[in-house]
Amino acid sequence: MSTIRRTSLLAPFGQRSFRFQWPADLATSWAFEMETLILGWYVLAETGSVVWLTVFAALQSFGTLISPLYGVMGDRAGHRTVLCAMRAAYALLAAVLALLAFTGLLGPVPVILVAALSGLVRPSDIGMRNALIGATMPPGLLMGAMSIARTSADAARVAGALTGAGLGGLLGMAHACLALTGLYLLSLALTLRIGEPRGAGEAARAAGAASAWRDLGEGIVHAWTTPPLLAALCLAFLANLAAYPLSGGLLPHVARDVYGIDRAGLGYLAASFAGGALAGSLALGVWGVRLRPGRTMVVACLLWFALLLVFSRQESAAAGMVLLALAGFVQSFCMVPMAVLLLRVSREAFRGRVMGLRMLAVYGLPIGLLAAGPAVERAGFAAAASLYAGLGLLLALAVALRWRAHLWPAGAPANRLAAAEAPGAGGARR
Numbered sequence: 473m474s475t476i477r478r479t480s481l482l483a484p485f486g487q488r489s490f491r492f493q494w495p496a497d498l499a500t501s502w503a504f505e506m507e508t509l510i511l512g513w514y515v516l517a518e519t520g521s522v523v524w525l526t527v528f529a530a531l532q533s534f535g536t537l538i539s540p541l542y543g544v545m546g547d548r549a550g551h552r553t554v555l556c557a558m559r560a561a562y563a564l565l566a567a568v569l570a571l572l573a574f575t576g577l578l579g580p581v582p583v584i585l586v587a588a589l590s591g592l593v594r595p596s597d598i599g600m601r602n603a604l605i606g607a608t609m610p611p612g613l614l615m616g617a618m619s620i621a622r623t624s625a626d627a628a629r630v631a632g633a634l635t636g637a638g639l640g641g642l643l644g645m646a647h648a649c650l651a652l653t654g655l656y657l658l659s660l661a662l663t664l665r666i667g668e669p670r671g672a673g674e675a676a677r678a679a680g681a682a683s684a685w686r687d688l689g690e691g692i693v694h695a696w697t698t699p700p701l702l703a704a705l706c707l708a709f710l711a712n713l714a715a716y717p718l719s720g721g722l723l724p725h726v727a728r729d730v731y732g733i734d735r736a737g738l739g740y741l742a743a744s745f746a747g748g749a750l751a752g753s754l755a756l757g758v759w760g761v762r763l764r765p766g767r768t769m770v771v772a773c774l775l776w777f778a779l780l781l782v783f784s785r786q787e788s789a790a791a792g793m794v795l796l797a798l799a800g801f802v803q804s805f806c807m808v809p810m811a812v813l814l815l816r817v818s819r820e821a822f823r824g825r826v827m828g829l830r831m832l833a834v835y836g837l838p839i840g841l842l843a844a845g846p847a848v849e850r851a852g853f854a855a856a857a858s859l860y861a862g863l864g865l866l867l868a869l870a871v872a873l874r875w876r877a878h879l880w881p882a883g884a885p886a887n888r889l890a891a892a893e894a895p896g897a898g899g900a901r902r
Contacts, residue, residue, distance in 0.1 A: 490609065493663070494621065498627065499655050503562065506635060510652075511583050512529065513724055529838075533594075533835065542600060543691065547821070558597055602811050603827040616760065618811050626804065700878045701818060704830075705814075720837075723738060731789040747797055747800065749801065752800065770880070
């Protein structure tokens with residue numbers, strides 16, 4: 473057992489690419505979280521409207537409709553190449569915000585326009601980084617690597633929530649946007665050091681002038697005809713539709729209008745969810761190799777919605793933070809095994825496209841956010857959030873029952889144990 477734990481927790485850093493990718497992903501995620509809180513609070517303060525807040529949050533996921541095309545580009549040209557181009561775009565857009573702030577031209581409309589442009593690229597970042605890990609990591613280390621990779625996002629949420637909440641007020645918008653630009657440039661520099669996986673670009677040379685749309689169609693057929701993949705994608709869509717709006721985009725409203733706390737309190741709320749998620753990812757890094765991905769994903773998803781249902785009725789900020797921390801913890805036990813399942817079950821040639829489809833499921837987030845704004849204004853947060861969490865719980869149960877033959881049996885492909893594939897600790901491949 474001790475050998476398995478060491479393998480799961482530490483061995484991914486034996487891969488040279490992972491030693492650069494983890495801090496690169498950390499810097500990107502940190503900047504994402506800071507940017508969301510800084511600009512979200514700015515939009516709410518300038519407009520005073522929860523509807524405009526949800527529009528801003530929804531636009532950051534606008535590009536999920538084209539996420540599968542990023543997957544096609546990753547399969548054809550190399551996932552690292554695509555990641556570098558994406559992270560250069562983040563830096564450019566953050567620099568534009570800084571320039572507007574320094575010249576006094578910043579306002580809600582420019583912020584929302586920049587959010588729309590960033591939203592064309594940003595939703596695909598997680599899919600591309602996961603596909604790159606899948607291409608560079610031995611199968612037996614995949615659960616540990618994905619758990620550690622998830623800690624980069626979770627740790628960034630904690631740091632981003634605490635620093636982002638106060639940075640805008642302490643430094644002003646201009647210098648805060650300049651700090652975001654620096655983080656994105658650091659991420660780009662580290663991403664450039666990641667070793668391109670062997671065979672990257674071969675698909676593009678072999679395909680020649682073949683249509684990217686045909687490649688995309690093949691990826692969709694592969695996911696549609698593979699039941700574990702289809703079930704995981706349905707749960708991913710559901711989580712983005714009904715769970716993440718409650719613990720993400722609506723938090724500025726919860727902080728100011730439900731709990732009556734300030735921007736620092738918003739940071740603590742966001743950090744509570746992120747801290748719980750970080751604890752969950754660390755636990756998976758140690759013990760995840762013993763878990764069956766399909767079963768773990770289903771049980772954690774049901775618990776996640778149940779906790780959000782309780783959270784929706786809370787009127788105390790302290791109780792809300794505790795419930796958000798618990799929800800974040802079980803969220804990791806849903807999303808990390810889901811990513812492992814997708815990478816293991818999908819055929820190697822389709823990894824980028826499958827992860828692109830996974831990010832397409834994020835389109836549930838803008839739909840959920842845009843519907844939540846009017847619902848909260850008419851019925852109040854408690855009623856609207858209860859509806860979201862209750863409906864999510866019922867639909868997640870329906871997915872689990874519909875594909876139970878592929879998600880629950882111990883011998884199903886979705887439940888292969890990583891321990892059976894784990895090499896000796898420390899064996900590096902790249």
